[in-house]
Amino acid sequence: MLRESGKMSGQNYDLKGALDPNIESGVEHGVALVSFTRAITGKSTAELDAARNELLAVAGSAAVATAALIAANFSLLDRLANAIGISLDDMMVKPSADIRELLGINAYPSAANTAL
Amino acid sequence: MSLYADSAHQPSAAIDALHTDELGSFSRVGTWGSAAQRTAVAATTRKIRVEAGIQESCGDEALADCVVLPDPVQRLVREVALGGIAVDRKFCQQVQAEGVTEGAYVEIVALVSRIVNLDIFARGVGVLPRPLAAPADDKAPSFERPAEAVDEGFFTASVPNAPAGGELAKSLYGAAPAVNVLRAVTLVPEEGHRVVALIRQQYFPAEKLMAFDSDNGHALSRAQIELVATKISEHNKCFY
Numbered sequence: 001m002l003r004e005s006g007k008m009s010g011q012n013y014d015l016k017g018a019l020d021p022n023i024e025s026g027v028e029h030g031v032a033l034v035s036f037t038r039a040i041t042g043k044s045t046a047e048l049d050a051a052r053n054e055l056l057a058v059a060g061s062a063a064v065a066t067a068a069l070i071a072a073n074f075s076l077l078d079r080l081a082n083a084i085g086i087s088l089d090d091m092m093v094k095p096s097a098d099i100r101e102l103l104g105i106n107a108y109p110s111a112a113n114t115a116l
Numbered sequence: 117m118s119l120y121a122d123s124a125h126q127p128s129a130a131i132d133a134l135h136t137d138e139l140g141s142f143s144r145v146g147t148w149g150s151a152a153q154r155t156a157v158a159a160t161t162r163k164i165r166v167e168a169g170i171q172e173s174c175g176d177e178a179l180a181d182c183v184v185l186p187d188p189v190q191r192l193v194r195e196v197a198l199g200g201i202a203v204d205r206k207f208c209q210q211v212q213a214e215g216v217t218e219g220a221y222v223e224i225v226a227l228v229s230r231i232v233n234l235d236i237f238a239r240g241v242g243v244l245p246r247p248l249a250a251p252a253d254d255k256a257p258s259f260e261r262p263a264e265a266v267d268e269g270f271f272t273a274s275v276p277n278a279p280a281g282g283e284l285a286k287s288l289y290g291a292a293p294a295v296n297v298l299r300a301v302t303l304v305p306e307e308g309h310r311v312v313a314l315i316r317q318q319y320f321p322a323e324k325l326m327a328f329d330s331d332n333g334h335a336l337s338r339a340q341i342e343l344v345a346t347k348i349s350e351h352n353k354c355f356y
Contacts, residue, residue: 001328002342008328009339018346027339037347040240043169052242056125062335065125068240070334070341073318074348075236077297079229080311081356082200083192084222084300085208085271088356103350109201110355113270 002027003099015099029059033067040071087114125241128333134317135234135246138310142231143249147258147304148220149227151251152183157224158231158248160185161197168198171235174244182251188214189224196228199352208271219261219304222272226307233314265303268296275302288312292323297356 006013006026017025021034032055039051056064080086088096093116100106106116119136120126127135142158145151159179165171185193188211195203211221235245264284265273277293278285288308289298298315302308316322319341324330328338336344349356 002339002346004326005328005338005342009337011339013339015346018343019350025343027343028337029340030343033336033340033343034347036240037344038351040236041170041348041351045172048239049242052125052240060335061125063340065127065241066335066341067344068125068237069127069131069318070336070344071240071348072233072237073315074345074354075352076229076233076311076314078349078352078354078356079196079200079232080225080300081297081354082352083196083203083208083225083229083271084274085203085205086296086300086356087269089295100355105355108353108355109204110353112204114355 004095015102019103029055029063032058036064036067037071040068041075082110085110085113119246120238120241120243123238123241123243127237127241130317134313135237138230138234138314139246140249140252141310142227143252145253145255145257146223146227147260147306148217148223149257150183151253151255153185154223154227155179155248155251156181156183156185157189157193157227160190160193161228161231162235162245162248164194164197165232165235171239172244174247176245176247179248179250186215188216189220192216192221192224193228196225197232200225201353203271205271218272219259222301222303223307226301226304226311230307230310230314233318261303262305268299270296270300273303274299275305275308289322294322295325298322 002018013026017023017030021031036051036055039048119132143151143155146154163177163180166173192211238245262284264275264281268274268276275281275285288302298312301311320332
């Protein structure tokens with residue numbers, strides 16, 4: 001989905017930057033967003049507060065609320081998919097093959113729910 | 117009054133209203149669980165996450181004891197509360213073999229996932245989880261299983277897209293075919309409706325999921341949204 005959104009805007013994002021805040025993805029405020037997202041699922045409230053303040057400084061309060069909302073939304077979706085054994089939609093299997101390989105997604109336990 | 121009035125980072129009025137309704141849903145009777153059982157599931161989810169150090173307490177853990185949840189239910193709640201990463205078909209079958217019906221399994225997964233949704237958002241905007249209400253009624257669940265539900269290859273049955281899913285599919289998904297995850301908990305249509313409504317407002321409506329130039333009024337671009345989504349899904353080791 002990240003790569004496809006980049007195609008729409010003529011951008012070629014570094015997908016590894018979505019996982020590692022030390023890698024610049026090319027997405028605007030990407031480092032601040034990934035740091036915030038990592039902190040929201042972590043144990044340190046101090047780290048979360050710092051990451052929230054960093055995101056607030058570069059992108060504003062509405063961006064903080066939206067990032068929290070998307071993090072919440074995918075925390076919901078991931079649990080549903082993992083616990084109900086949802087397979088990847090057929091239309092997404094082939095287009096995502098190289099990304100899954102690059103990011104190590106094929107090694108996730110829930111990969112067993114999709115016939116590849 | 118806003119549900120998140122104490123936060124410096126306010127969601128839209130629509131999200132505020134949606135989350136207010138969501139919060140109230142846990143303390144009401146469901147399809148397979150009583151109000152007390154659903155409240156206990158939500159409170160137990162919080163208790164597990166607080167004990168794991170990944171969530172702050174708002175002091176409502178005592179509601180976890182408003183009814184005794186059987187051991188297989190406790191195990192299911194724990195697994196899903198922490199991401200559902202280790203859940204596989206064997207686990208699902210084992211929980212059901214120990215007495216949790218298929219419908220109850222689906223309702224519990226949905227309840228846990230929905231309370232985590234609210235709590236992650238609250239944590240993100242810098243406030244404590246919103247307190248759960250005490251069970252609102254003592255009505256009996258309906259235990260109704262939709263006749264349209266079939267085995268679509270998931271761990272549990274679901275309502276397929278129209279035409280196979282009939283009028284129920286249309287009421288759940290609208291005109292456009294729903295992707296797999298939108299059908300996940302539709303064995304319990306009430307939960308299915310709630311999940312579809314959440315995804316529609318928090319992310320994108322089904323008909324816009326693959327339209328990467330679409331705008332749902334978010335304060336982030338589609339690329340920024342997908343960046344956050346990718347990072348969360350890595351944390352939950354979610355292949356989907």
